Amino acid sequence: MRASRFFVSTLKEAPSDAEIVSHKLMMRAGMIKRLGSGIYTYMPMGLRVIRKVENIVREEMNRSGAVELLMPVVQPAELWQETGRWQKYGDELMRVKDRHGRDFIIQPTSEEVVTDIARTELRSYRKLPVNFYHIQTKFRDERRPRFGLMRGREFTMKDAYSFDRDVDGLKKSYQNMYDAYIRIFNRFGLQFRPVAADNGAIGGTASHEFHVIAATGEDAIVYCPTSDYAANMEAAEALQGDVSRAAPTQALTKTATPGKAKCEAVAELLNIPLNTTLKSIVLTVETAATKSAPASKQVWLLMLRGDHVLNEIKANKIPGLAGYRFSTEEEIVEYFGTPPGYLGPINTKRPVIVVADRTVADMHDFVCGANEVDFHFTGANWGRDLPEPMVVDIRNVVEGDQSPDGKGVLAILRGIEIGHVFQLGTAYSEAMNATFLDENGKPQPLQMGCYGIGITRILGAAIEQNFDDKGIIWPTAIAPFEVVLCPMGYDRSEAVKAETDKLYEALQAAGVDVILDDRGERPGAMFADWELIGVPHRVVVGDRGLKEGQLEYQGRRDTEATSVPLSEMVDFVKARLNS
Structure with a gap:
């Protein structure tokens, strides 16, 4: 290629709306051009990188035995209504109508469409296993598109879907894809790490994310430097401490803490460590009325150590807490008798369900809100001053926590998610009645896996990991x-x-x-x-x-x-x- 016959268009300064390094450098290097919020034209220089990424992905997918097809961008609503995701997916799902008033979506992913293919084409065990994949445009109506290709609304993704006859087959297909992803990201020339992850809105039983390591990454990656353990923050387990709960040494005392509504301020006032205070988080679960039961509302009090942070994904998995929301101030006053800032598990105005983090369950002589403005209890103890709580892991891990595999302590670094593999099981096949006939002629639900790579997102992630004050430093394999x-x-x-x-x-x-x-x-x-x-x-x-x-x-x-x-x-x- 001669530059005079190509299109080279660089800028000395990035546009004012460019935020992170990759966004600025891609705009300055003439690789992308903004068309609308979260929507970009891929200019010739950037498109060359995208095509190289696609080629590597396609070669390794084909090598793994996956079969390429191409599913449509626009999908009928009926398929999404079958799985319930028409309602559950949320506002990121772009819903449209055609001229006849029929509902469609612009696809963010293709589980429903590929499952529809499977239920009509994979009717016998003799056709299994199979793995279909495509590289296609996706659209997610992000509330706040930002960071260029890192969190845009329109993007390109490789998504693959495996179908097996049983769980053992699914596990083999999953491992096959996991290994293919390792080869793909190695070929890109990027420093990356696979981590155990939560399945989120996709659903299913097990998953791993693949993260490019970058200081500007949005995601926290938890890992053990002395073992192979790695997980994202949402999925990383926080173990109970090594020290069992000590016996009480202080009397329960109602202590004045005027104007001190935060744990940090209370700890400073009382001259005590922050990790001896309890943080109160109030959640509400509402159920709609049915023919057999009236509408109901239940308020939960989650207790964390003052220096810890709630993991909302873990909280959502507590039986009875799925679909929770944070309680309103009116609800808090109704159940606790005081506005937020002085809440605690002792002497609530109305009954609430108390959940303590594992670390909290080990605490003694702790400080918590007294459910009265300007007052906290000191010297509080489980068992003596209030009932033993439900104990669940509900917090984010911190550096220095014990690794769940018992082989060291945890460290945290930043990463950018560029790939995700899921064991979906029968979540979609059962919802859409996708079955095959086994050797005995009996129908069985298809076991399904799902595997995605953010093709265009890789450009941003690669730049966030590889740049200097002069510009981008592409790994050779994906350079324009x-x-x-x-x-x-x-x-x-x-x-x-x-x-x-x-x-x-x-x-x-x-x-x-x-x-x-x-x-x-x-x-x-x-x-x-x-x-x-x-x-x-x-x-x-x-x-x-x-x-x-x-x-x-x-x-x-x-x-x-x-x-x-x-x-x-x-x-x-x-x-x-x-x-």
Whole structure:
């Protein structure tokens, strides 16, 4: 490719609406162009990266035995109504009507459509297992699109769906996809980590996320440096402490804490450690009236140590708490007799269900709200001053917690999710009556897996992990071009033009994805463009070097250029590409 025949469009400054590094650099490098909120045109330079990502994904999916098809972007509402996700998915689901008033959705994912295919095409055990995948446009109506391709509304995703006859088959298909993902992300040249995860809105029984490690990542990844344990924050288990609950040593005392509504302020006032205070979180669960039962409302009090944070995903899994909401101030006053800030489990105005985190269950002589403005109880103890609570893991882990595998302590780093694999089981096949006939002619529900990779999101994640003050540093495998030739005076020196053209043709013949910058730009501007764009390998051709039979090579991460004999440059570049 010659730059004069391509489209190179760079900016010195990023638009004001660009937020994080990847967003700014992709805009400046002319890779994307904003069309609307969370909607971007992929410009030629960016599209080349996307196609390389797609090619790697497609090669490894095919290698794994998956079969490619292409499902539509627009899907009939009836399929989503069968699974209940028409109502459950929420406002991110873009619902539309056609000219006849029929309901459709713009797909965020394709479980329903592929299950519809399976129930009509996979009627016998002889057709199993099978794994269908496609690379297709998705749309999620994000409330607040941001960060460019990292959290846009329209994006490209590879989603795959396996169908098996039993759980053992599902586990094999799941492992097959897990292994394929490891190969894919290794080929991208990215530092990543697979972690155990919560299934979320997709549903199912088990899942893993794949995260690119980046300081700017939105997600917290929990891992044990001395073992293989890793999970995202939502799924990481917080173990009970090693120290069992000590006997009470203080009397229960109602203590004045005027104006101190936060645990931190109470701890400071009483000159005690924050981890001896209890944090109160009030949740409400409402059930609608049915033919057999009236509407009901139940208020729950969740107790955390003052220095810990509630894990809302864990809370939602407590039996009876699914679908909870945070209680209103009116409800809190009704049940506790006081506004938020002084709440506790002792002497509530109306009965509530008390849930204590595992760490809280081990505490003694703790401080909690007295359900009266400007007062807290000190010296509170389970069993003596209030009943033993329901004990559940409801908090986020913190660095230094014991690893759930017993092989060390936990550490936390930041990551960007770029892939997710799920064991769905029969969640969709049962909802949509997708069955096959076994050897005995009996219908059985299909066991299903789901496997996604955010194709366009990978661009943002790769940049967040690979950049400097000059611009992007693409891993070679997904760079828009592997090598850029930068001739000094291409339009003025016959020798430079001749040798550059010769080298360009030789690199192309060797299978190198090379671009020749024949635009006649000044060296400084030309170098700045390609450093911003992030091409990982650069060769400079100039009259001075040619007189000595030398060319200059510089890798994007190199601090200095390397002189290479003209006759050896093709082999040198090939060796660098393969290293």
